[in-house]
Amino acid sequence: MWMYLGLLAALFLGLHNLCKKHAVQGNEVFPVLLGTVSSGFLFIVTFYVLSNIYPEYAQANGYNFQEISWQTHGFIFIKSVIMASSWILAYQALKHLPITIVTPIRSAGPFFTFIGAILIYNERPGFYQWIGFFLIIFSVFIYSKIGKKEGINFKRNKWIFAIIGATFLGASSGLYDKFLIQNLNLNPQTLQFWFCFYTILILLFILSVTWFPFAEKRKAFKFRWSIVAVGILLQAADYFYFKALQDPEALIMLLSAIKRSQILIAVVVGGLVFKEQNKRKKLIPLLGIMVGVFLILYSN
Numbered sequence: 001m002w003m004y005l006g007l008l009a010a011l012f013l014g015l016h017n018l019c020k021k022h023a024v025q026g027n028e029v030f031p032v033l034l035g036t037v038s039s040g041f042l043f044i045v046t047f048y049v050l051s052n053i054y055p056e057y058a059q060a061n062g063y064n065f066q067e068i069s070w071q072t073h074g075f076i077f078i079k080s081v082i083m084a085s086s087w088i089l090a091y092q093a094l095k096h097l098p099i100t101i102v103t104p105i106r107s108a109g110p111f112f113t114f115i116g117a118i119l120i121y122n123e124r125p126g127f128y129q130w131i132g133f134f135l136i137i138f139s140v141f142i143y144s145k146i147g148k149k150e151g152i153n154f155k156r157n158k159w160i161f162a163i164i165g166a167t168f169l170g171a172s173s174g175l176y177d178k179f180l181i182q183n184l185n186l187n188p189q190t191l192q193f194w195f196c197f198y199t200i201l202i203l204l205f206i207l208s209v210t211w212f213p214f215a216e217k218r219k220a221f222k223f224r225w226s227i228v229a230v231g232i233l234l235q236a237a238d239y240f241y242f243k244a245l246q247d248p249e250a251l252i253m254l255l256s257a258i259k260r261s262q263i264l265i266a267v268v269v270g271g272l273v274f275k276e277q278n279k280r281k282k283l284i285p286l287l288g289i290m291v292g293v294f295l296i297l298y299s300n
Helices: 002-024 029-053 055-060 070-096 099-106 109-121 127-148 158-183 188-210 215-220 225-245 252-273 279-298
Strands: none
Touching: 002 029, 002 070, 002 225, 002 252, 029 055, 029 070, 029 188, 029 225, 070 099, 070 158, 070 188, 099 158, 109 127, 109 158, 109 252, 127 252, 127 279, 158 188, 158 225, 158 252, 188 225, 225 252, 252 279
């Protein structure tokens, strides 16, 4: 069941990435990010309010919110710092790079998670799972070659380094999620609620320095429906992902890889919607990534 929950998370993440590209195009990144996180938070707040009004119904239907200690708040705040940093880098990169380049690079995330899962959680992959991970990395390398044809030099473009940094931080957060869910016994909605709350505080602090004081930047911001959609789709994806992590048998390295199947939506649909270049050539390394994911999932 946890694998199917992972696939549901991947579906919502793929749709989330398409909306995110639409939200940041020609727009101010920081207020877009604040708008997406706030939209997702308001979505969760609805369930939080309902759980307080109808606690028995909430308990019966699995969306009750836990009382947590200050120490646990501190652990969640650390996750908020990691993911806020990852999102800031990712949104900046997505604004300046094609979605068909950004998403495949982010697909390398399972490799970092893979290493962390071995060193931290003692997860042990099989021979074909090793092949699958390195196939993903090799496919991302091919994407870099295709990217040069679009005027993107992977060694000199700072936005490439930004998306690589975002990918590493995102993978670190994924490893940390297993600790929060399984070691601290947090349920998905409690983690999502406080994670969003602290992330909003962090973003408000950043915007108070970089955006609110500048009238020109405030006027340049354009509100779009996709900002709200990004927030809600991300919370839906996170919910299914955290539910999958609640299963004691769930392997974080495999869940991370399953989530990469979102790339199919981003490259195929995103390439058509945003009319990006070299779509057919990108299908070759895309196939490599999908085969890599398949090897990871079905080579037990």
